[in-house]
Amino acid sequence: MIRDELRELVQQALAAAQDAGDLPAFAAPDVTLEHPQRIEHGDFAANLPLRIQGMARMKALDVAEALRARVPAHPAVTEVRVAPPGFLNLYLDPGWVADQARAIAGTGEAWPPLDIGGGTKTQVEYVSANPTGPIHVGNGRGAAIGSTLANVLRATGHEVQEEYYINDAGSQVGVFARTLYARYEQLFGRDAEIPENGYPGEYMRDIAARIRDEHGDGFLRPEGEPPDPQLGDEGIRLMVEQIREDLAAMGVEYDRWFEERSLQREGGPYDHVLALLREQGHIVEREGAVWFASSQLGESKDNVLIRSDGVPTYFATDIAYHYDKFILRGFDRVIDVWGADHQGHVSRVKAGITATGGDGDALDVLLYQLVTLKRSGAVVPLSKRAGEIVTLREVVDEVGRDAARFFFLLSSAGSAMDFDLELAKRETDENPVYYVQYAHARIAGVLRNADEQGLSAEGADPSLLTHEAEQALIRKLLLLPEVLEEVVEELAPHRLPHYAQELAQSFHVFYTQCRVLGDDEALSRARLLLLEATRIALARTLGLMGISAPERM
RNA sequence: GCCCCUGUAGCUCAGUGGACAGAGCAGCGGACUUCUAAUCCGAAGGCCGGAGGUUCGAAUCCUCCCGGGGGCGCCA
Numbered sequence: 001m002i003r004d005e006l007r008e009l010v011q012q013a014l015a016a017a018q019d020a021g022d023l024p025a026f027a028a029p030d031v032t033l034e035h036p037q038r039i040e041h042g043d044f045a046a047n048l049p050l051r052i053q054g055m056a057r058m059k060a061l062d063v064a065e066a067l068r069a070r071v072p073a074h075p076a077v078t079e080v081r082v083a084p085p086g087f088l089n090l091y092l093d094p095g096w097v098a099d100q101a102r103a104i105a106g107t108g109e110a111w112p113p114l115d116i117g118g119g120t121k122t123q124v125e126y127v128s129a130n131p132t133g134p135i136h137v138g139n140g141r142g143a144a145i146g147s148t149l150a151n152v153l154r155a156t157g158h159e160v161q162e163e164y165y166i167n168d169a170g171s172q173v174g175v176f177a178r179t180l181y182a183r184y185e186q187l188f189g190r191d192a193e194i195p196e197n198g199y200p201g202e203y204m205r206d207i208a209a210r211i212r213d214e215h216g217d218g219f220l221r222p223e224g225e226p227p228d229p230q231l232g233d234e235g236i237r238l239m240v241e242q243i244r245e246d247l248a249a250m251g252v253e254y255d256r257w258f259e260e261r262s263l264q265r266e267g268g269p270y271d272h273v274l275a276l277l278r279e280q281g282h283i284v285e286r287e288g289a290v291w292f293a294s295s296q297l298g299e300s301k302d303n304v305l306i307r308s309d310g311v312p313t314y315f316a317t318d319i320a321y322h323y324d325k326f327i328l329r330g331f332d333r334v335i336d337v338w339g340a341d342h343q344g345h346v347s348r349v350k351a352g353i354t355a356t357g358g359d360g361d362a363l364d365v366l367l368y369q370l371v372t373l374k375r376s377g378a379v380v381p382l383s384k385r386a387g388e389i390v391t392l393r394e395v396v397d398e399v400g401r402d403a404a405r406f407f408f409l410l411s412s413a414g415s416a417m418d419f420d421l422e423l424a425k426r427e428t429d430e431n432p433v434y435y436v437q438y439a440h441a442r443i444a445g446v447l448r449n450a451d452e453q454g455l456s457a458e459g460a461d462p463s464l465l466t467h468e469a470e471q472a473l474i475r476k477l478l479l480l481p482e483v484l485e486e487v488v489e490e491l492a493p494h495r496l497p498h499y500a501q502e503l504a505q506s507f508h509v510f511y512t513q514c515r516v517l518g519d520d521e522a523l524s525r526a527r528l529l530l531l532e533a534t535r536i537a538l539a540r541t542l543g544l545m546g547i548s549a550p551e552r553m
Numbered sequence: 554g555c556c557c558c559u560g561u562a563g564c565u566c567a568g569u570g571g572a573c574a575g576a577g578c579a580g581c582g583g584a585c586u587u588c589u590a591a592u593c594c595g596a597a598g599g600c601c602g603g604a605g606g607u608u609c610g611a612a613u614c615c616u617c618c619c620g621g622g623g624g625c626g627c628c629a
Binding site: 086087287291302307315340431437441494495512517 | 555557559560565566567568570572573574575577588589591592594609610621622623624626628629
């Protein structure tokens with residue numbers, strides 16, 4: 001991408017200036033380029049002179065001048081200027097900029113071609129909510145973040161697998177089964193009560209009814225006897241099926257649904273990991289429980305692996321799960337997207353990975369702060385145990401998949417967000433997603449009109465794209481590769497919707513100021529070329545976010 | 554008590570070492586005989602939670618304090 005090429009130019013200028021003795025010899029930091037806020041400061045700016053003025057024992061302005069004189073010629077650069085207090089400002093050549101419209105349109109849907117990953121085998125695991133209830137709004141945020149991140153990684157040369165981890169083995173599954181059985185018994189007129197700490201939500205009645213519809217009283221046992229274990233399994237199966245459908249409604253599809261239970265089969269990863277930890281001396285038995293002696297590994301405390309009642313903890317199976325990811329399946333890199341309430345879990349899982357032969361640093365955990373759901377300003381509790389829960393499905397049905405995804409992606413994972421249902425519902429016209437989609441629909445409309453007139457970008461001369469709005473739009477297009485790189489390097493998918501809005505704005509301004517289908521046929525063709533390039537970038541950005549790019553609105 | 558996240562315009566949020574701090578929404582004033590006005594243009598709105606410090610330069614880094622959220626040996 002152009003930024004990397006220009007960075008290299010400045011790097012070369014530095015080396016040349018030092019070789020020539022214009023600057024003293026010293027090890028300089030890597031060159032970084034940024035986009036100045038003010039257009040008069042150029043398209044790119046290097047602050048290198050300011051950063052090395054001390055090492056060079058020269059005034060920043062003199063350093064800048066020494067560098068400026070040595071910057072090699074480049075077809076994209078029309079001018080290099082020194083600006084106080086010591087910046088080196090680079091100005092792109094308008095002819096080169098205009099020609100990028102042709103380059104983009106010529107590359108087509110594959111633009112921008114980026115290989116950051118080099119085929120790195122990467123797994124993104126996200127949502128992974130307990131299958132004891134429908135997924136809620138907070139999980140929706142994880143879904144939007146995880147799937148968008150996976151899309152961008154795939155688009156930048158990573159070999160990506162998306163996975164959902166089904167927690168079907170913990171103690172909560174037993175509580176789920178007993179709750180389900182109580183609801184099931186109630187359907188047959190029995191006076192059963194759901195257990196303490198059970199799941200009081202209405203959805204449990206629905207699942208019980210579905211099982212009755214399919215199996216009749218086949219799961220009914222003599223009163224007072226515990227439920228058939230297969231009833232719980234059937235309930236989990238139905239719940240997972242619903243979760244799958246709810247996520248699909250938001251455009252989320254996984255490559256694999258991984259069952260926690262599969263780790264615990266005889267001689268499986270769980271057994272193996274425990275034996276491994278024991279061999280390595282990481283196991284301590286105390287107070288009737290089995291502990292991971294993680295404090296010896298720099299953790300703040302030890303953690304229980306097997307509770308005194310003999311049941312393994314979630315933590316124990318999670319070590320086995322990550323052993324499975326890294327060692328058995330050979331992922332080079334794993335990204336787990338978790339809610340911030342799992343924050344305390346991060347460092348101990350990394351310690352567990354390292355202790356079982358993996359590299360804890362190959363795991364990136366992207367924590368997102370929880371979503372506060374509001375209804376007319378009042379906080380709505382999200383707990384599955386509360387009677388009233390608002391499901392993700394409900395929100396998606398109300399505001400639409402596109403708006404829901406855009407909304408979830410808009411704020412950075414680290415900041416808590418409010419999701420006001422009334423606001424989201426009211427936002428039909430004013431939601432920013434429509435602003436972006438409308439830009440795409442407008443382009444599609446003009447391309448249709450051009451087609452009817454028998455006009456196309458065929459043989460277009462991009463050098464006609466000299467208007468300020470045209471130039472600004474192309475410069476905005478050229479930002480997409482940089483944005484994708486930042487999304488990957490900072491695990492920051494929220495940059496995408498912000499970029500989408502900027503791109504749409506640049507287009508709308510262009511559309512207002514520049515008529516595409518006018519009297520000047522050569523200009524029309526050039527502008528059609530620009531429209532094609534813009535449509536490619538816009539559709540790509542929307543597609544990576546899992547948001548549709550409509551032809552009409 | 555300790556750890557993590559967070560505090561920026563009325564609201565929702567970007568910006569996390571650069572040059573005069575940004576956007577959307579709300580509110581105010583304009584623009585449709587012209588490829589879609591779900592659009593555009595303009596004005597207004599800020600001790601960047603507070604106080605010190607580091608730096609040529611701090612919303613950004615460090616220390617302390619205040620507010621909000623989350624976590625802290627047998628829940629997941």
